[in-house]
Amino acid sequence: MLPDNETRINDSAELWLDQAVTRYESDSSRLLQILHEVQERFGHISQQATGILAEKLDIPRARIESVASFYSFLHLKPHGEYRVLFSDNITDRMLGSEALMEQMCQLLWLQPGKVSEDGLVSINTTSCTGMCDQGPAMLVNGRAITRLSHQRVQEIAQLIRNRTPLADWPADFFRVEDNIRRSGLLLGNTLAYGEVLHAAVTAGAQQIVEVVKASGLRGRGGAGFPTGQKWEACRNAPGKEHYVVCNADEGEPGTFKDRVLLTRQADLVFEGMTLCALAVGASKGFLYLRGEYRYLLEPLHAVLQRRRDSNLLGISILGKPGFDFDIEIHLGAGAYICGEESALIESLEGKRGVPRSRPPFPVTHGYMQQPTAVDNVETFCQAALAVQMGAEKYRAIGTEKSSGSKLVSVSGDCAYPGIYEYPFGVTVREILQDCGAVNTRAVQISGPSGVCVPENEFNRKLGFEDLPTAGAFMVFDDSRDMFEVARNYVHFFAHESCGFCTPCRVGTSMLKQTMDKIANGHGTKHDLREIDKLDRVLQNTSHCGLGRTACNPVLHTLKHFRPAYENRLKSLDFKPAFDLDGSLARARQMTGRDDAGAHLKETE
């Protein structure tokens, strides 16, 4: 690894940094975007670059280090010319990602998490990259690569060894399929861009709020807050400025419908945001795009530009005086917690993505403490459709408390993974039939924090009455070990905890240790009691939903698949976590030994 002081920044690099800061008007609230550019350009954010940025932005360098170190994709130390991250969702694992990563590590003589001696490459895992229907997937220098196979991993290792620039890699590696399997009112819409907005501008702001309220539309991010009510509260909140924010930080493992919407329905997303702007009186909007979808940035910019050229964005939109609105895209940098709306706003302001204490809520005190409407990508699309169709027609679709349709991201053990659009009220069983799933043991609905549905509950329905969901639908057949599924999710939460509050910061790590202890065959009944204790603390004292739901995957699988745990337990009531033989692992590694003499016999 190159020591940091060998990567001295030369004059042209300093000039580049200067221009980057100027591009962002020396505004420290754009810090994350600036750091993103520095990371892309130099491969890491060096000490020297940090010093230069601190000076130019007039902020303490510790603040830059504080922000950069919060996000997984930003590095303060050299991390290799090629930074390879294997998506580590359970669906990637089920498709063989672990073996592929091991293969690549062997091909490149490397250990996971380390940078190669020559500074060429590093290999590690990352949380779900949203390619579950075409995994195993990875990111190389932030670019998504799908459908990994042993063949493809070999080719990639060769390209890295040859130092082939990423731009010259086969385009097929980067191909991302939409895999739309079933369309409904959203995916099947034939609206021309601007069509909804034309009609809405005539009707006016109040009318938009009324229609969205009457349509019964509820947020599609999972929480299900009534959208019209949110827009009205934001509209009525006093403030110098109002803001519209589209949450495209689709980080819930197993969810990828926003990726497809941003690929296929970008105009409808922006149309929804613009309607919202008209409704709440905002002149500025943000789309917070998760870093994993970096490849969508240029196409989305092109759509925004076309809309500006068509007077669907900008000053006096569609000739309506005073209707000024434009949208800026902010890139996330690998932090699941930024999907929480107040953490997202902190991140938009260039800070660590730590959820705020609520109240106050974003509708009154959001971006820059001003009234802000934050909605999910799909919600904005549905809002545009509701306005277009009229409340009554929209409400006729779905169920009483869950109107309209829902996109479901199907992955895991099924013949046809991809995107399925259904009216709310569809049963788990129907979806399983449509996606060609057989011998299904369980379905994880709405990601790790959601619900694990076993076979005898497949008649349950998607909707706010029964199974609310952000859209993830991960299928597990009877060959799968549900303990390992839960353990994967527990690792995810420990990795993504922001660390702000005691219970989540410490509790998720302890839960991870306990699950690993059970996995290693050292678990006892005592550990199951510890899981209960951790759950009580996490559920009752955590700062936000991440901590409050972090034990869900364990509790749900314990409830439905208890033997998967008990088979692993020792009969002893207590066994210390300290593993005498395990503690010698480092010594074995240093001496290159793994023979019987380098191991301690375990005594019962």
Next chain:
Amino acid sequence: MSDTFQLDGAVVPFEPGQTVMQAALAAGHYIPHLCYHPEFKPHGSCKLCTVKVNGRTIASCTMPAEAGLNVESNIEELNALRRALVQMLFAEGNHFCPSCEKSGNCVLQALGYDLEVHATGFRHLYPDRPLDASHPDILLDFNRCVLCELCVRASSEVDGKNVFALAGRGITKHLIVNSESGLLKDTNIALTDKAMEVCPVGVILKKRVGFSQPIGERRYDQRPISAQALDDAPRLSGSGGSCPACEDAS
């Protein structure tokens, strides 16, 4: 006449803008807390002050007081959670009370005694956290950091210096200082800074003054933290003077 809410059956008056914690302390009711400090804006990260409001658990230091709330605090269910949180903090860092010069004046230790934390509870994480002894007059022992951010807030809001910040995420979150070398000696910290006074545990220490108070005369030898905290708070809400806890520690 000011509005009131109920706290464990007692009637607590409050001023507009006060949180449940602020109003409770001002009225002479103790709610256990660690990251809350009367002189700073409530932070809400340690979660020791978790109470039940109308049946829901929430941090009382950040919860705005409202008329008619029914707040439960001193009940076994919540004290059990608080004990677990204290155990978690002890397990997260490396706390060796017998050899720590903050012993007897340490808020975490005092909370442990007051909440009757009799056992470790969780297995320790034993993190590797090197000391920073670079500064001629100040020692930083990160092993004891509970990430309350009081030094971060004091340095930024009172001293106007930003000597401290937090870096990393999740269980790797840690305190850093504002210098290219990453060492305290290269910052502009001064012994007179507010940031020197506020550490509730033994991270930020003045060199060469340790163990000056005999056992028996230390702050929490005399009165438990539940009593001390009440002595501090009302004086503050009125006069805005400095905090006796900080004075004692310095």
